[in-house]
Amino acid sequence: MDRNNIIGLVLIFAIFAGSFYLIKPNEQEVQKEQRLQDSLKAVKEGRIFQDTIAAAKPAEVLDSAALAKPFGATKVGQEQTVALENDVLKIEISTKGGKVKSVQLKGETNFDGSPLYLLEGDNNKFGFLFNAAGQHINTNDLFFTVSNNTANAATLRLNYSADQYIEYNYTLENSHNLGLQVNAVGIQHLIDQQKKTIALNWDATLLQKEQNIKSEREKSGMFYKTADNSIDHLSETSDDEEKIDKSKVEWIAFKQHFFSSILSSKQGFENANLVSKHATNDNVVKLYNATGELAFNTQSNNHYEFNFFFGPNKYKTLKAEGKSYEKIINMGWGPMGWINRFLTVPLFDLLDGFHLSYGIVILVLTLLLKGLMFPLTRKSYISMAKMRVLKPQLDEIKEKVGDDNPMLLQQEQMKLYKQAGVNPLGGCLPMLLQMPFTLAFFFFFPNLFELRGESFLWMKDLSTYDAPITFSPIFGINHISLMCILMTATTLLTTWYNNATTGAGANNQMKYIGYIMPLLFFFMLNSFPSGLNYYYFLGAVFTFLTQVIIRQSIDDNKILAKLEDNKKNPKVQKKSSFQSRLEEMMRQQQANQQQNKK
Incomplete structure (x- = not known):
């Protein structure tokens, strides 16, 4: 994204937030709503008409x-x-x-x-x-x-x-x-x-x-x-x-x-x-x-x-x-439930024993889990770095083979990966292993009784949404969660930095999904507990900092030199049965394409 796109996104969010602020109810409407709620509460507690009903009942x-x-x-x-x-x-x-x-x-x-x-x-x-x-x-x-x-x-x-x-x-x-x-x-x-x-x-x-x-x-x-x-x-x-x-x-x-x-x-x-x-x-x-x-x-x-x-x-x-x-x-199903019952709950109870603010407990819990995941995260970024330094060679193969023979293009790319000792899925698998932990907290925090009524910073109750901005309902939405905005903004920043430093999808429109998804999650998580959004915000901050630290510690030239050395001195690796079947299938499809051309 260039500077104009970034300015455009900022202006859109500013207009969006400003419009919600301008249309929020005035003081007279708020007082009217409060009187209505007081009346309903009085009826609920039986303070209105109770004597009349009792007297009228024979x-x-x-x-x-x-x-x-x-x-x-x-x-x-x-x-x-x-x-x-x-x-x-x-x-x-x-x-x-x-x-x-x-x-x-x-x-x-x-x-x-x-x-x-x-x-x-x-x-x-x-x-x-x-x-x-x-x-x-x-x-x-x-x-x-x-x-x-x-x-x-x-x-x-x-x-x-x-x-x-x-x-x-x-x-x-x-x-x-x-x-x-x-x-x-x-x-x-x-x-x-x-x-x-x-x-x-x-x-x-x-x-x-x-x-x-x-x-x-x-x-x-x-x-x-x-x-x-x-x-x-x-x-x-x-x-x-x-x-x-x-x-x-x-x-x-x-x-x-x-x-x-x-x-x-x-x-x-x-x-x-x-x-x-x-x-x-x-x-x-x-x-x-x-x-x-x-x-x-x-x-x-x-x-x-x-x-x-x-x-x-x-x-x-x-x-x-x-x-x-x-x-x-509800601790979640399958692996998510196991993570919450056997890892998250004991960790939370241990930290809770120190009688800290629950905002601090969530912070420490996030740090511990991010530290536990750091080796996988680093491995994922190194794998992405390998793909990044190989991109010029992949582009050469694509230019040489052309787009009209996708099977041959895939074969040549796989050949390069094999020679350089690169696993094209190496950057995805560690991320996938982290997904159950991310989803586990989606169940953990909304059902965590300890957060009920507990305040932190401007959030009065971590078990429900924070609502510094309220207004008349629009499409079912009547508030804006500040913590959800911070979480969304940090996630967008992380996505931008990741695209800018890795060069991933530079000519691919799919990269914009990275910007669209946080916006969609904003509308979904806006009414979720502020404690959950606070955790996701911390997670996004630590992810961004981790990316910066790892990116600074990775030398693309050294990685490229290592890959070139692998190409010159390839290690003999035994093929798995899956790889053999995949290569055989690709050869058959290529043969069929050549036969169809004749």
Whole structure:
């Protein structure tokens, strides 16, 4: 690119950035939007119309016939809550349904600074489903009574009679786990003797917790583990439903990007049916429903043991549970997943132990990985240097053979490579070996809980995009990420320097792909976490510096002299079967071309 082209690109970017700045909303529009968001938040928290709705709802009155039905007396009552609390969780248990009504994760907030709840009010439903004396019973809708409550334990009972009841025993450990033991006493006499199972239903509506709700939806999904240690999940990008009837399900996870609510059963769920739906409401992320069957003994009392995990999707926290919970974090597939689990995570945890800023941790991590890749990088540049010094000879061959005989041209070029001891793919293979590491971070940083809420430089939260420039949406874009701009500009600079110093593709229009790709990636990565763009920016800076250092250390004249010496004193190398077949194919094609000319 000449000076005019560079000036043109700079002007285009300046106009582009200036236009976004000029069309950003004024202060009045910003205030109007803030008032709208405040109103939505008030509705979400139930501070508007709550009293009016409660007053307008008529009290339910049951006649004597309804009271005589199974659990009839428990269909009406006054909802109360009991609180359980430890160092990390604050949980409310409701007498209506005996369910977990709300779960607050201490020390964490939503993107707007409000307290973070994993489960909230009526957005969570949990109960047993069965038929008793011809009546359909859903314990989620019935009123329990509290028989015991301490700071870390609670017992609630759903009474049918003095010796017939369903009892929930909650125990909050000093961790992210809430134990639940269920005793079904005497109710086997109410249920059809032919029934061998009882159903359990868990339903949750997950509300927005992150700034970028689109990304939050794409990274939220329902996961499960079966008795054969297989871990799978429903689609994260579309509505999905799955029935698991060939194996018991050990646990079910309602994952929401950086947080999860996980229900495990000691007995295991049979014939589990899982449903995940995308939400249409602006502040709702996903709607989950899980139904499973539990073995039920109609000859004696039944006992079930469950455990709730309420906590962050932090790799080492989930792994410490010993139930393979950590596999709900998307570390990438194949080699990328191996790199993240066995290299990146241990390195990150080691650096995290020094209590450095996460911006510094990412910097050191990038330096370590670039240093690890340096031998391959140097080998790649040396190979490209060999191709560069051979280019005049390749041009002579092309001029001598002409463009009308591509097969002969390829043969002569391969002959030159062989004589000089040059592998034409030597510059590509080391780069290809580095690609899995580059792609591995594409999965690692967007799912790294540690970056959530952590600031660095002007970036307020490394787990989401930085947006110093905002404006009314244009083609779905409503902001410009400064870190993404820096990453793109550095990548363009590296591409320009590489083309200028190697002379690669001087007469080939394909070289412009090197300029087009960073621009395309800008639009793709503009809404990605600033931590990821920061890593790619550092990678581009170190790549540029590496190119400059290696380029200064390489002497083209010495390389050319070595290649000429190889041509004069060729080393005998055994041909591989692939090379032999390739040469034979080329000879046959050349013979066919000559025959066609005759």
